[in-house]
Amino acid sequence: MALKQERAEQTRRALLLAAAEVFDEFGYAGASITRILKRAGVTAGALYFHFGSKEDLAKAVMNSQPDTLVPLLAASGLQRLIDLTLVWSWQLQRDPLLRAGVRLTNEQASIGDSLNADPYEKFRGIMTSCLQEAREEGELQPGIEPTVVAEFVIAACTGMQMYSNVVSGRRDLPERTQQMWNLLLPGIAVPSVITRAEATPARGAAMMP
Amino acid sequence: MALKQERAEQTRRALLLAAAEVFDEFGYAGASITRILKRAGVTAGALYFHFGSKEDLAKAVMNSQPDTLVPLLAASGLQRLIDLTLVWSWQLQRDPLLRAGVRLTNEQASIGDSLNADPYEKFRGIMTSCLQEAREEGELQPGIEPTVVAEFVIAACTGMQMYSNVVSGRRDLPERTQQMWNLLLPGIAVPSVITRAEATPARGAAMMP
Known part of the structure; x- marks a missing residue:
């Protein structure tokens, strides 16, 4: 059995x-x-x-998108969220489950509502929990809402991979992910976390299986 | 003749x-x-x-996307860039040229390279010039690159409209645009500009034709 x-x-x-x-x-x-x-x-x-x-x-396929990423993460709180996006930026260049999930999400408008799936649901759950942990650890500025940041990061990543796909076949996605965090951290994190957070492409590459 | x-x-x-x-x-x-x-x-x-x-x-159609937005703007520098995204967040709910441009951009991956258009080119030009103006007017923090910010804002807006489309049929896009600026301005602008910049949905609605 x-x-x-x-x-x-x-x-x-x-x-x-x-x-x-x-x-x-x-x-x-x-x-x-x-x-x-x-x-x-x-x-x-x-x-x-x-x-x-x-x-x-x-x-x-769409629902299994984050499954390949999560086991690769080690840090907690905000760094865990950063790591998730870094690993995603590399894995999207080769992981078929992740690539197919993104393509199906992009096509959903064309397919119509027939799929009736929320492709962002799982990512929202994982990212929100990283940010809640970050808040409990005192990493977030006062007034920063975990769900608002989670939804914005998902949206920004969705758009970045499309943009990166058009201009470089996604090869510059790890660099764009780093730039996103350079722009976002000052509005989200307390100064000590901004200083120690690491969002380099190399950190993402080192976490790959 | x-x-x-x-x-x-x-x-x-x-x-x-x-x-x-x-x-x-x-x-x-x-x-x-x-x-x-x-x-x-x-x-x-x-x-x-x-x-x-x-x-x-x-x-x-894809190249005429920003044409309907630009004449509606009044401010300069960073506020002009904010206004562009605010008007876009409202116009996308009803302007056929803008909606079609977005749909064709989303479908481009599926259509394949046959279109061979860069749907982001015009927006990148307009946004970069707003940010260069912002830099000349002393609105940007040192080290902030206009092209990096322009490309990130385009990517974030692209992803936000997709996300907003799935969760609300784009009705919450003006609020999401405001949230984006709340998160981004602290990493981009000098303190006096952060204080006076306005990114409310109402400001965008007031600029509509």
Whole structure:
């Protein structure tokens, strides 16, 4: 039974990764179930056991975006939030789950409301908890609301990766992430945290698996 | 001759607006030339006199994004940049040219490189010149680079309208724009400018045509 469950989990994982690669390459409209099955090397029966439809697969891909980032973080509070964006800025250049999630999010306006997923939900939860921790540790200036900062950082990162994609194929995203923190920290953090916070591309690169 | 030129200009404008409405509603892939002609009330001959292809029309729409905003601004320097984003946050809820430009920009990843347009180019030029003016007027902190701030504000606004679209159909975009400036000004502006700068939704609404 345990072995059976493990195999089912492996199949689900293979489907999710294959779907991510196909969504990343062809977009939602261009991603056919046939292509995803071929890439995953599983049967249609296995797919419909785990996911009801292409829509379900797309939602699962979008919801798994932060999962690849979180285990790589070590720090707490504001530095943890910075680290999350640094690792994201590097991982987005190669992680299929993250790339597909971003492409599906960008396409959501075109796809229409059919997906009905909130692609920002998980990131908002993780980032808000970093900022709440930062507040408890006395790292934030008075009056700074964790949810407001979390939502702004998500929005800024979303736009930065689009901008960076147009001008450099995302290669300059780690530098842009550092610039974001240079501009934002003076309005958010207390002076001692501004001094010790580190948002260099090199710090992000060092955290990569 | 002058009358003929004026009529040609009217036709071009009608085509651009019709194309914007159709792109906004159906996206790039769903926008057919037939539908655009019908909406504009002009012949195919007139369209091909002004625009070589659907691609050309899309580029023209994307490049005309800031044109509807700039005449509405009155202030100079940093306040002019703030005003640009405030007017944008309101206009995006109803101006077809702006809405279509944003949709085409979001879809560009899916469309592929075929459009080969830099949708950020015009905004970057306008915002950078506001910030250079701000620097000359002593409004910026030392070490703040106008191009870095301009590119970050464009990226942040791009992401904010996507986020706002998902959570509120863009209705909360003026409030989010104000929050952005609350977070950003302490890292950019000298204290006297932080005090007098105004980034309220009401200021943007008052500038609307």
